[in-house]
Amino acid sequence: MAAEESTSDQLGRSTALRIQHLKGRLFEVALVAATLVGIVSLLALFAQISSDAFQPGSASATWFLVYLGTLVAPTAAFTLYARRRPAVRETNALAFAAVFGGLLFSFVIYAVVDALSPYDVFTYVFFASLPPALVVAYDRMTDDRTYTGPAIPASMIVGISVAALLYDLIRGPIGIAAEWIMYFGLVTVPAALLIGALTASRRGRRSGVIAGGVVVIGGLAVAVASIVTGTNASFLVVFFSAFVVPTGYVLWRSVRTDPEGRTGVAGPFILLGGALLGAVIVGRFGIQNPDTFLTPTLLLDSWDGLTASEAGVYPQIVGSIVIVGFMAVLAFPVGIGAAIYLEEYAPDTGLRGRLATLLEVNISNLAGVPSVVYGLLGLALFRRTLGFGTGIVFSAAGTLGLLILPIVIVSTQEALRSVPDSLRQGSYGMGASRWQTLREVVLPEAIPGTLTGTILALARAIGETAPLVIIAVATTKYSPPSGLFSSATALPLQIFAASANAKPEFRHGVVPAAAVVLLILMLLMNATAIVIRNKYGREN
Amino acid sequence: MSESDTSPKIQTTIETGDEESKRDPLNVRDTIIEALDLDVYYGDEQALDGVSMEILEHEVTALIGPSGCGKSTFLRCINRMNDMIDVCRIEGGVEFAGKNVYADEVDPVALRRKIGIVFQKPNPFPKSIRENVAYGLKIQGYDGDIDARVEESLKRAALWDEVKDQLDSSGLDLSGGQQQRLCIARAIAPDPEIILMDEPTSALDPVAASKIEDLIDELVEDYTVIIVTHNMQQAARISDKTAVFLTGGELVEYDDTNKIFENPDDDRVEDYITGKFG
Numbered sequence: 179m180a181a182e183e184s185t186s187d188q189l190g191r192s193t194a195l196r197i198q199h200l201k202g203r204l205f206e207v208a209l210v211a212a213t214l215v216g217i218v219s220l221l222a223l224f225a226q227i228s229s230d231a232f233q234p235g236s237a238s239a240t241w242f243l244v245y246l247g248t249l250v251a252p253t254a255a256f257t258l259y260a261r262r263r264p265a266v267r268e269t270n271a272l273a274f275a276a277v278f279g280g281l282l283f284s285f286v287i288y289a290v291v292d293a294l295s296p297y298d299v300f301t302y303v304f305f306a307s308l309p310p311a312l313v314v315a316y317d318r319m320t321d322d323r324t325y326t327g328p329a330i331p332a333s334m335i336v337g338i339s340v341a342a343l344l345y346d347l348i349r350g351p352i353g354i355a356a357e358w359i360m361y362f363g364l365v366t367v368p369a370a371l372l373i374g375a376l377t378a379s380r381r382g383r384r385s386g387v388i389a390g391g392v393v394v395i396g397g398l399a400v401a402v403a404s405i406v407t408g409t410n411a412s413f414l415v416v417f418f419s420a421f422v423v424p425t426g427y428v429l430w431r432s433v434r435t436d437p438e439g440r441t442g443v444a445g446p447f448i449l450l451g452g453a454l455l456g457a458v459i460v461g462r463f464g465i466q467n468p469d470t471f472l473t474p475t476l477l478l479d480s481w482d483g484l485t486a487s488e489a490g491v492y493p494q495i496v497g498s499i500v501i502v503g504f505m506a507v508l509a510f511p512v513g514i515g516a517a518i519y520l521e522e523y524a525p526d527t528g529l530r531g532r533l534a535t536l537l538e539v540n541i542s543n544l545a546g547v548p549s550v551v552y553g554l555l556g557l558a559l560f561r562r563t564l565g566f567g568t569g570i571v572f573s574a575a576g577t578l579g580l581l582i583l584p585i586v587i588v589s590t591q592e593a594l595r596s597v598p599d600s601l602r603q604g605s606y607g608m609g610a611s612r613w614q615t616l617r618e619v620v621l622p623e624a625i626p627g628t629l630t631g632t633i634l635a636l637a638r639a640i641g642e643t644a645p646l647v648i649i650a651v652a653t654t655k656y657s658p659p660s661g662l663f664s665s666a667t668a669l670p671l672q673i674f675a676a677s678a679n680a681k682p683e684f685r686h687g688v689v690p691a692a693a694v695v696l697l698i699l700m701l702l703m704n705a706t707a708i709v710i711r712n713k714y715g716r717e718n
Numbered sequence: 719m720s721e722s723d724t725s726p727k728i729q730t731t732i733e734t735g736d737e738e739s740k741r742d743p744l745n746v747r748d749t750i751i752e753a754l755d756l757d758v759y760y761g762d763e764q765a766l767d768g769v770s771m772e773i774l775e776h777e778v779t780a781l782i783g784p785s786g787c788g789k790s791t792f793l794r795c796i797n798r799m800n801d802m803i804d805v806c807r808i809e810g811g812v813e814f815a816g817k818n819v820y821a822d823e824v825d826p827v828a829l830r831r832k833i834g835i836v837f838q839k840p841n842p843f844p845k846s847i848r849e850n851v852a853y854g855l856k857i858q859g860y861d862g863d864i865d866a867r868v869e870e871s872l873k874r875a876a877l878w879d880e881v882k883d884q885l886d887s888s889g890l891d892l893s894g895g896q897q898q899r900l901c902i903a904r905a906i907a908p909d910p911e912i913i914l915m916d917e918p919t920s921a922l923d924p925v926a927a928s929k930i931e932d933l934i935d936e937l938v939e940d941y942t943v944i945i946v947t948h949n950m951q952q953a954a955r956i957s958d959k960t961a962v963f964l965t966g967g968e969l970v971e972y973d974d975t976n977k978i979f980e981n982p983d984d985d986r987v988e989d990y991i992t993g994k995f996g
Contacts, residue, residue: 527804600841607799608854608904609831618857619843 227697230471230690237468244459249452256448259441269432269442275709276428277446282702284420286499287365288413293496293658296360296412297352303364305341305348309333358401358411366397366419373427393423471691480656481672486683489676491692496658497666498699501574502640504662509579510632513586516541520587521594522616538591545584552581553648561649569651571659571666577645582635589631593624626714633707637700643670669696750775750912750942751796756810758791758800758967765791766967768810773959775911778934778943780957780975782950784990788967789946793914796944797833798826814912831858834905838917840897842889842904847872847881850889850900854908867907875903876933895926902933906941913937915945919952931956950991954979962987 191199229235260266291299310330317326341348352360370393378386400418404411433440460467471486479490520541524534556577560566566573597620605615652667653675659666673692676684751773758766766788773779781789791800798819800806811818819829831854842850849856851868860867868885872878877899881892889900898918905913915934919927934943934956947953953960954975961972964986971978971987982988 525804531804598841600837600839601843603799603802603837604841604843604901604904605853606802607797607830607835607837608857609827609829609908610853610857611827614857618853623844 227690227693230686231694232472233469238466240465245456248456252448252452265439266442269436269439270445272432273443274446276425280421280425284417287420288416289496290500294661296357300360300363301348301352302341305337306334309337358415361412361415362397365416369419369423370394471687476691481654486688489688491672493655493658494667494669494672498640498668500659501571501668502636505575505579505639509583513583514590517587517590521591541584541587545588549581549642550644553645556649569665571662573649574646574651577649578639578642582639585635586632590628593627597623626711629710630707633703637703640700641670643674646671747774747776752813754811759807761805764967769969771972775942776938777958778938778956780953780960781946782953783963787963787965789963790916793916793946797830801826832910833912834910835914836901836905836918839921840894840901842897842900844890846886847889848885851903851907858908871903871907874906875899877903895922912942917946
């Protein structure tokens with residue numbers, strides 16, 4: 179009895195077990211080290227770039243104290259306050275998204291439409307939206323919804339084609355109207371319709387019409403006021419309709435419906451107000467600002483290759499946005515369509531099944547092809563074969579579109595694959611057709627994954643330089659692109675070109691500052707992806 | 719159950735059924751499904767071997783047998799859910815109200831609107847409870863009062879009292895048993911004629927399972943229920959007729975449930991039921 183180990187003795191730590199535990203610990207330490215190496219080196223890189231761009235060393239100590247008092251301290255206090263209140267935190271996140279999203283949205287809309295000519299954009303948007311609107315109206319009137327669905331995209335294409343054919347005829351009469359009326363039609367009318375529809379779904383038709391009317395009248399009032407005072411009516415109309423109205427609506431809704439978290443609405447205003455107050459105090463008392471390169475000049479002026487303080491990248495920013503936006507229009511329908519076919523329609527067996535498998539294997543490989551090679555493809559396709567001009571928006575967008583196409587296809591396929599088969603079975607079992615199953619069950623489930631994948635593809639595209647160099651996109655341009663067939667430049671290209679500038683203040687100031695702008699653009703896109711994913715994730 | 723069978727609520731059948739359904743004296747039921755020498759192959763593997771059987775309307779027919787015996791395959795042949803499997807090949811026929819469902823002019827989508835199905839694992843759509851139940855109505859273009867049908871279906875599925883205050887919350891927030899009753903409500907909302915159930919209680923706890931069994935008892939007044947089950951007590955409790963499939967996809971015996979459980983003709987059936995095999 180005494181010689182034998184009892185069960186309770188066996189519960190202790192043997193040498194073998196100790197070695198096992200040690201191995202586990204060592205592995206864990208190695209993993210932590212790997213994580214830290216990655217994060218720390220990235221942080222060091224960002225710190226270096228933003229320090230070069232911002233030049234914090236040149237500011238006086240008072241400057242830091244002022245902003246510490248007006249910006250950092252109140253924001254920190256508010257964060258602490260919100261930390262223990264989930265409702266406040268949630269409203270705060272929403273308010274941040276609404277305020278900064280709205281600001282960004284209105285600036286981007288104005289910059290892009292202004293570059294492409296508001297009259298042209300209005301003409302095309304009007305002709306693209308009128309036919310589908312008529313189709314929908316017809317649909318409502320007849321109660322027969324069987325055949326109108328496919329007519330909506332078809333009528334949109336017809337409308338755009340008509341606008342392109344009759345361009346010379348239409349453009350003249352439209353050109354008589356004041357510029358702000360174009361923006362009114364482009365932004366205020368949709369905003370009014372949106373607010374009207376949202377209100378109508380909650381409070382009935384009458385309130386919806388009133389809410390929409392208020393937005394329209396507000397837009398007109400803003401336009402009249404700015405004409406009287408002699409300010410830029412176009413910009414103020416956009417600012418009102420794309421920022422004040424939607425952001426105000428979101429904030430007002432959360433104050434009204436969420437008494438527990440309503441203080442969270444203050445978050446973005448504490449930040450904005452703090453920055454503004456800081457700037458006023460600094461200006462008033464003549465405190466030494468840092469010699470930053472991240473100035474309004476950089477964001478709003480055009481390029482100057484001689485004086486660093488005069489160099490701006492506005493045409494480059496707008497060019498990047500226009501190229502990437504048009505690329506999305508080209509690549510997303512094709513990519514998502516291909517993914518849906520391969521995942522939902524293509525059979526597993528037979529000739530078509532083998533063809534689909536072959537395609538899928540090739541698409542996965544294409545996702546890894548170096549971007550320079552896509553540049554060569556773009557050059558051959560758009561310049562040589564189609565004979566387009568050198569370095570125009572269309573070629574750049576098309577080339578980048580080909581580049582991200584495999585990424586879009588693969589990520590959409592992943593999203594579709596993650597929809598459980600039991601849902602498809604359930605839908606078919608109810609007597610739904612394949613199209614109904616796809617539209618009602620599969621696609622709504624796959625939207626968050628698809629959107630995340632595609633927006634990440636956008637973020638990849640906005641930073642691409644090599645393919646643009648190959649298709650001979652200009653590195654420096656002094657005005658934003660004026661149309662889809664006008665030449666354009668992109669922000670990463672300008673950074674690439676300026677990094678070879680002989681003057682050190684370009685290489686060590688303007689380049690990092692422009693890089694920060696590019697990073698912010700990219701981060702904003704990723705943030706949008708996350709917001710969309712979370713929104714849909716919560717609804718399900 | 720025998721008193722309550724004579725007047726099915728809806729008398730829509732595919733084309734020819736009407737003549738027969740009118741001569742419907744008490745306790746003599748019509749054949750609604752008839753399998754005619756049905757063979758099913760998955761690739762080279764045979765899943766059903768010459769199955770012939772008649773299923774009567776307004777009865778609960780249980781299909782039992784060991785795993786892989788082809789009973790689920792048979793169930794899915796009735797509303798052509800097997801069409802979705804590329805390698806599946808079917809010979810012979812299944813007649814629904816006198817019409818071969820594999821005939822060229824039968825659209826499987828139309829067929830499934832007459833023959834609903836409830837699966838083993840509850841699979842409500844990630845939509846609200848209301849939208850789940852209204853799904854079949856929506857896709858079929860039903861233009862009556864959808865809310866009334868939703869309420870009626872939930873009541874019939876014995877779920878109304880539990881969910882009437884949360885119709886707009888997600889169907890996925892319900893417990894497993896509630897989800898399965900939601901799936902049943904979803905299946906009966908468009909008013910099919912037959913409800914197929916593929917082991918509807920095997921993923922549920924005993925209390926939830928017994929609720930579903932009670933529900934089946936009530937549903938058979940208006941519908942024909944064909945249920946696959948692994949649980950022999952369940953088959954004995956709820957079914958009028960029982961079909962026993964054995965390995966190889968062969969229908970070994972098909973008769974009144976009492977007969978099958980008390981005095982089966984085939985020794986293999988007796989062995990299976992008493993647990994000596996399977």
